[in-house]
Amino acid sequence: MLRATYIRGPTIFRSLFVLPSLRFPPLRNMSHRPIQTLLNANEEWAQSVVKDTPDFFARSATCQNPKILWIGCSDSRVPESIITASKPGDIFVHRNVANQFHLHDDSALSVLSFAVKEIGVEHVVLVGHTNCGGAMACIEAAKVAATNPSTSTPLTRWLSPLTALVRSLDLSACSANEALNKVVEANIIKQVDNICKSEPITTAWADPLAKKVTVHGWMYDLAEGRIKELVVRDSQA
Amino acid sequence: MSHESMQTLLNANEEWAQNVIKGTPDFFTQSATGQSPKILWIGCSDSRVPESVITASKPGDIFVHRNIANQFHLNDDSALSVLTYAVKVVGIEHVVLVGHTNCGGAAACLKAAEDAAADTGAPQPDTPLTRWLSPLIALVQSLDLSACSASEALDKVVQTNIITQVDNICNSEPITTAWADPNAKKVTVHGWVYDLARGRIDELVFREAQA
Numbered sequence: 001m002l003r004a005t006y007i008r009g010p011t012i013f014r015s016l017f018v019l020p021s022l023r024f025p026p027l028r029n030m031s032h033r034p035i036q037t038l039l040n041a042n043e044e045w046a047q048s049v050v051k052d053t054p055d056f057f058a059r060s061a062t063c064q065n066p067k068i069l070w071i072g073c074s075d076s077r078v079p080e081s082i083i084t085a086s087k088p089g090d091i092f093v094h095r096n097v098a099n100q101f102h103l104h105d106d107s108a109l110s111v112l113s114f115a116v117k118e119i120g121v122e123h124v125v126l127v128g129h130t131n132c133g134g135a136m137a138c139i140e141a142a143k144v145a146a147t148n149p150s151t152s153t154p155l156t157r158w159l160s161p162l163t164a165l166v167r168s169l170d171l172s173a174c175s176a177n178e179a180l181n182k183v184v185e186a187n188i189i190k191q192v193d194n195i196c197k198s199e200p201i202t203t204a205w206a207d208p209l210a211k212k213v214t215v216h217g218w219m220y221d222l223a224e225g226r227i228k229e230l231v232v233r234d235s236q237a
Numbered sequence: 238m239s240h241e242s243m244q245t246l247l248n249a250n251e252e253w254a255q256n257v258i259k260g261t262p263d264f265f266t267q268s269a270t271g272q273s274p275k276i277l278w279i280g281c282s283d284s285r286v287p288e289s290v291i292t293a294s295k296p297g298d299i300f301v302h303r304n305i306a307n308q309f310h311l312n313d314d315s316a317l318s319v320l321t322y323a324v325k326v327v328g329i330e331h332v333v334l335v336g337h338t339n340c341g342g343a344a345a346c347l348k349a350a351e352d353a354a355a356d357t358g359a360p361q362p363d364t365p366l367t368r369w370l371s372p373l374i375a376l377v378q379s380l381d382l383s384a385c386s387a388s389e390a391l392d393k394v395v396q397t398n399i400i401t402q403v404d405n406i407c408n409s410e411p412i413t414t415a416w417a418d419p420n421a422k423k424v425t426v427h428g429w430v431y432d433l434a435r436g437r438i439d440e441l442v443f444r445e446a447q448a
Contacts, residue, residue, distance in 0.1 A: 045292070046291075057434050060285050064284045064341075076296065076301070079299070083253060084246045084253070085253045088284065088285045088286070092282055092283070094304060097315075106313075106368050107308075110305050119284075122242070123242065154321055155317075158317075225253070226254050
């Protein structure tokens with residue numbers, strides 16, 4: 001089983017994968033096993049942190065001061081702190097299906113407000129990723145006629161702006177793979193646009209005394225493990 | 238200077254990716270083919286509670302939704318769509334709702350409730366953040382915190398919040414449907430509290446289908 005281990009010194013919180021061989025857990029009816037594994041791993045992690053930095057938790061409990069807000073996908077393969085080797089306290093995080101930022105969504109808007117106005121983040125990164133299941137679902141949904149609103153579910157409502165975005169793209173000359181990449185990229189740009197139009201950002205950018213906030217659109221390539229910056233937006237100062 | 242922290246992050250990502258490939262050359266190519274996490278984590282956006290770091294988990298282990306004060310509102314499409322997708326498409330087996338000590342959202346609600354009680358005059362402005370926190374403010378107002386110190390009150394709010402959100406999750410369509418269907422995959426809902434000062438997770442409650 002892959003384990004994240006920590007090395008000493010300044011890189012104490014770097015997660016490395018130390019893997020002699022890949023072993024899969026046996027199929028057994030131990031339904032709480034993943035939970036117990038997680039709790040055991042937490043205990044072990046906490047002990048190793050205390051051993052190397054005895055006052056880490058005591059200091060961490062008093063306040064947080066992250067400079068970055070990450071708005072990303074719920075996809076299990078994109079845990080922001082692992083893929084950026086960040087430690088607790090570094091990144092304020094909002095994750096949802098297909099890394100959306102809808103201008104009518106109180107969940108995302110409250111995170112952005114809190115992050116900009118209370119926490120004082122300096123960078124907002126909107127992060128999409130290749131092979132996004134949400135994007136794939138929207139490509140399929142766009143192929144059929146728009147559904148009757150009375151049959152809408154939270155998931156179909158959630159994905160309807162992205163489905164509309166898919167319909168607006170010309171994917172006729174694209175292979176399935178190219179189409180998915182095009183949708184993932186267009187989605188990132190679109191959500192960055194939405195963030196830039198939101199009240200917390202427009203207010204910060206209009207106020208010469210406000211802390212500087214930059215908005216970034218990033219793409220995480222699952223097959224390579226690398227992040228690529230697609231766009232950056234600053235206030236027009 | 239302000240982009241320095243971004244470059245640091247991107248450099249760290251590059252280094253991390255190289256180390257992973259060195260240890261497990263096919264990790265990323267395998268990962269790209271699909272995900273099958275068994276756990277959905279619904280937690281707070283607080284930077285001090287990164288689920289995968291504090292549980293030493295790897296990419297692919299945990300499906301994640303994080304928002305202010307780890308809320309699960311039954312009228313919130315964001316949380317409902319995550320839960321629906323996690324249960325019905327991804328096939329997770331455990332939902333963990335994770336709150337934490339020293340929660341800024343909980344502290345803000347305590348303050349808002351105190352202000353309302355003191356009737357300081359100005360009504361709450363209607364903003365996304367005040368709307369988002371209004372159920373938690375109502376929860377605070379329903380508690381008897383008169384005998385509590387400030388820190389006891391915050392702990393009590395954090396714990397009660399966790400139990401309430403677990404209740405909400407258990408009342409949601411994806412869970413009630415899964416629990417009513419004898420052929421559906423088993424899903425357990427857990428309420429956890431992460432103690433920032435100790436770095437430890439404690440389980441407060443868990444709920445299963447009444448079989």
